[in-house]
Amino acid sequence: MEKNDYLPLFETKPVRGRILFRLFAASILVGICFICVYRIRFFPVGGKVEKWSWIGLFLSELWFSFYWFLTIVCRWNSVYRFPYKNRLSQRFEKELPGIDIFVCTADPLIEPPSMVINTVLSVMAYDYPPEKLSIYLSDDGGSDLTFYAMLEAATFSKKWLPFCKEFKVEPRAPEAYFRTAFEPDDDPVKVKEWLSVKKLYEEMKMRIESATKLNRTPEDICKQHKGFREWDFVSSKRDHQTIHQILIDGRNADAIDVKGKTLPTLVYLAREKRPRYHHNFKAGAMNALIRVSSRISNAPIILNVDCDMYSNNSKAIKDAMYFFMDEEKGHEIGFVQNPQSFHNLSKNDLYGSSLRVIVEVELPGFDANGGPCYIGTGCFHRRESLCGKKYSKEFKGEWRRVNKKVEESASVLEERCKVLASCTYEQNTDWGNEMGLKYGCALEDIITGLAIHCRGWRSIYFNPIRKAFLGVAPTTLLQYLIQHKRWAEGGLQIFLSKYFPLIYGHKRIPLKLQLSYCPYLLWAVNCLATLFYATVPSLCLLKDIPLFPKMSCPWVLSFAYVMIANRAYSLGEFIWCGGTIQGWLNDQRMWIFKGTTSYFFAFLDTVMKLFGFSETAFVITEKVADEQISQRYEQEVMEFGTPSIMFTILATLALLNLFSCIGGIKKVVDDVQTKALDQFGLQILLSSLLVFLNLPMYQGLFFRKDSGKMPPSVTYLSIIYALLTCTAAMY
Numbered sequence: 001m002e003k004n005d006y007l008p009l010f011e012t013k014p015v016r017g018r019i020l021f022r023l024f025a026a027s028i029l030v031g032i033c034f035i036c037v038y039r040i041r042f043f044p045v046g047g048k049v050e051k052w053s054w055i056g057l058f059l060s061e062l063w064f065s066f067y068w069f070l071t072i073v074c075r076w077n078s079v080y081r082f083p084y085k086n087r088l089s090q091r092f093e094k095e096l097p098g099i100d101i102f103v104c105t106a107d108p109l110i111e112p113p114s115m116v117i118n119t120v121l122s123v124m125a126y127d128y129p130p131e132k133l134s135i136y137l138s139d140d141g142g143s144d145l146t147f148y149a150m151l152e153a154a155t156f157s158k159k160w161l162p163f164c165k166e167f168k169v170e171p172r173a174p175e176a177y178f179r180t181a182f183e184p185d186d187d188p189v190k191v192k193e194w195l196s197v198k199k200l201y202e203e204m205k206m207r208i209e210s211a212t213k214l215n216r217t218p219e220d221i222c223k224q225h226k227g228f229r230e231w232d233f234v235s236s237k238r239d240h241q242t243i244h245q246i247l248i249d250g251r252n253a254d255a256i257d258v259k260g261k262t263l264p265t266l267v268y269l270a271r272e273k274r275p276r277y278h279h280n281f282k283a284g285a286m287n288a289l290i291r292v293s294s295r296i297s298n299a300p301i302i303l304n305v306d307c308d309m310y311s312n313n314s315k316a317i318k319d320a321m322y323f324f325m326d327e328e329k330g331h332e333i334g335f336v337q338n339p340q341s342f343h344n345l346s347k348n349d350l351y352g353s354s355l356r357v358i359v360e361v362e363l364p365g366f367d368a369n370g371g372p373c374y375i376g377t378g379c380f381h382r383r384e385s386l387c388g389k390k391y392s393k394e395f396k397g398e399w400r401r402v403n404k405k406v407e408e409s410a411s412v413l414e415e416r417c418k419v420l421a422s423c424t425y426e427q428n429t430d431w432g433n434e435m436g437l438k439y440g441c442a443l444e445d446i447i448t449g450l451a452i453h454c455r456g457w458r459s460i461y462f463n464p465i466r467k468a469f470l471g472v473a474p475t476t477l478l479q480y481l482i483q484h485k486r487w488a489e490g491g492l493q494i495f496l497s498k499y500f501p502l503i504y505g506h507k508r509i510p511l512k513l514q515l516s517y518c519p520y521l522l523w524a525v526n527c528l529a530t531l532f533y534a535t536v537p538s539l540c541l542l543k544d545i546p547l548f549p550k551m552s553c554p555w556v557l558s559f560a561y562v563m564i565a566n567r568a569y570s571l572g573e574f575i576w577c578g579g580t581i582q583g584w585l586n587d588q589r590m591w592i593f594k595g596t597t598s599y600f601f602a603f604l605d606t607v608m609k610l611f612g613f614s615e616t617a618f619v620i621t622e623k624v625a626d627e628q629i630s631q632r633y634e635q636e637v638m639e640f641g642t643p644s645i646m647f648t649i650l651a652t653l654a655l656l657n658l659f660s661c662i663g664g665i666k667k668v669v670d671d672v673q674t675k676a677l678d679q680f681g682l683q684i685l686l687s688s689l690l691v692f693l694n695l696p697m698y699q700g701l702f703f704r705k706d707s708g709k710m711p712p713s714v715t716y717l718s719i720i721y722a723l724l725t726c727t728a729a730m731y
């Protein structure tokens, strides 16, 4: 194509209003400077406790300021991407590259097979040439139940795929579709067909769910398919050979749906697991899939989704192709990242799991700085970028190469690929290091994305209004805290490793991109300052130690400005992103909750790991909850229920602040000259704010009767701890 024929396939728009934002940021900076001056000039001359509290508070404030600066980096510039719809089909319909879709699952109890196949069916039904589409399921649970469900899905897809096309189904995950869709009310023939497919789906779901419940696959089906014989050799989830079955071989003439159209290829893989070999969690699973798929379909683009993330838009692959296939900018793109969005959020997002501000504000900023990080799911990779290839200008167009046709039959392929997924295959190779996803870190995604950036690729963040993927957010407080602990721990581990972005990325990626990574990697470190701020000022209030300027003194303005303006901005931003005021309050509460528990334990564990005392773990997030828990989640009632040390900490902090808040108010009431209010105004305000945010906690501790209330053991312990600390502080 001639140069002047070039028609861009996507457009990039910078966000507006940045100047205003920068002025605002500058004013906050001035406020911070005043706070620092105050902290130095008014350093207490009194006793030891005063001095140390003052120093601690000052350090916390310095930390928060530094962290605030990091969050500014991702807001300085932001860009939004818009594909020019319909240009692609005009020009490239024939040239569309093949795409391999990887779905990962790890446990049939936590991730029920009926959910997994919904994801699989939704990605099989993409509006994309089926002969260019291959779907691979990695089953780290090595479960015959999941395998059985996949067989059912393969059969059902013959009906489902033509049905999707005929009825323009959206989304194409049957569960999500039938939950909300109504039967068409025009043509009776169509109504009949619609109802019959719905019935087929429901029957299949019943069979799969009852098999899961009984933990037994139906005998007649076991006899029919050779794949089940593999389970005769499986001794446990952690100890078995590779199980590799091509369920639909798209090259086959009989791989067609009921309307005679080709079906996409569908492959089941449970890589080999042996107790002696570390399996490296999801990263290990992904790398096995990369190798196996390279022998079967070897598509130049890889889409990776978690098993709970169904496709919410059948055009999502084409949308991603607009970026990769752009003739001027496409060749430098290593991956296209979609946000992680959820279909099960409560109205005001009780646990703040949507990470709204990150998705709507920070990731577009990340994009402007050189490309968003890889967040593990909903991401389209160029195979080369994932396999360790460095970006080079000469690379242009190479990926449109035609694959050599694979001649072997499916059963030969199944056997030959087994070795690629064996435990020993990776020994003395670069897999897990320079090739594929990186090992040794619970945040395999972030670290892998960073490495891809450092190899010269850029990435694109694409956040369409109709989200491309929808997943499941945790529905209990504990699940949420555990998930964030894993993330915070993985982040800090990267920060302290040789992948520290400022060194690893030095001269490889721009400084602003290096800095964009840092706030996420430093989540865990926030625990120190947060814990300090949530305890010491309140305790000092009980002990009569002032830590902030008097209300009548002008220095108070700097504190008031920084605190109020910052929170007001945060609220504005949250609402601009489509949130509610209650949602923002929930988000603020969760920031304190995770700051004092998830981040704290992530910090401890990382330090322990540095000294070799503990190992990386990956606690899989629960994807189903029982009826009562789901109900409470929908009514936005916080879920405690099980005893946990995290809850003990949260409850102790809540009570401690309640006591000191009461103590502070008592001081003010007792004191007629309102000296106390003048002296301790900010401290009382701080502890009252904490009490306000902790209201659901007091409810869970004292006023609720349902099974989701705080377990009594936690209640008693926290009362004792809080009383002890407060008494110790007072005397």
Ligand SMILES: O=c1ccn([C@@H]2O[C@H](COP(=O)(O)OP(=O)(O)O[C@H]3O[C@H](CO)[C@@H](O)[C@H](O)[C@H]3O)[C@@H](O)[C@H]2O)c(=O)[nH]1
Pocket (backbone or CB within 6 Å): 104, 105, 106, 107, 111, 138, 140, 280, 281, 282, 285, 305, 306, 307, 308, 340, 375, 376, 377, 442, 443, 444, 445, 483, 486, 487, 490, 618, 619, 620, 621, 622
């Ligand atoms: O040994 C394992 C453990 C997990 N998984 C899969 O990894 C995915 C993510 O696990 P999940 O428990 O849902 O974790 P989340 O915290 O929801 O996942 C986010 O964070 C992870 C990194 O911590 C990323 O890998 C994920 O893509 C990202 O969605 C799931 O599909 C699992 O089946 C495996 O395949 N093997």
Ligand SMILES: [Mn+2]
Pocket (backbone or CB within 6 Å): 306, 308, 471, 472, 621
């Ligand atoms: Mn998940």
